[in-house]
Amino acid sequence: MSTRNKVIIEKVNAAFARNDVETLLAHCTDDFEWTMVGSEGVRGKDAVRKWMASAPPEAPKFTVDTVVAEGDYVTCIGDMTMNEKGTVVPYSYCDVWRFRGDKIAELRAFVIKTEQVPA
Secondary structure, X not given: OHHHHHHHXXXXXXXXXXXXXXXXXXXXXXXXXXXXXXXXXXXXXXXXXXXXXXOOOOOOEEEEEEEEEEOOEEEEEEEEEEEEOOEEEEEEEEEEEEEEOOEEEEEEEEEEEOOOOOO
């Protein structure tokens, strides 16, 4: 199961890099919950669509440095940059994805601003 889940997350990360919300959501349960730790989460595919529609149109540029898959969880650790009003802002992140069956049921994203733009 862990290997299959890891492959799904690779597809989801590729979709996210293209700002392809529908491909991301195709791999999620209807009650999918996405929480940016420290902020209020969103639940359900329609809520995620609305939330993503309010985000900047340019997708973050990110690298995945580490992937750990165990049981119903896949954890990705990496760096990213986001264009915020014309300024490139660096972040480090840890995404914890939880599966229910063959679909993603939850994403908890831990994101912190860093000092330097990743290489």
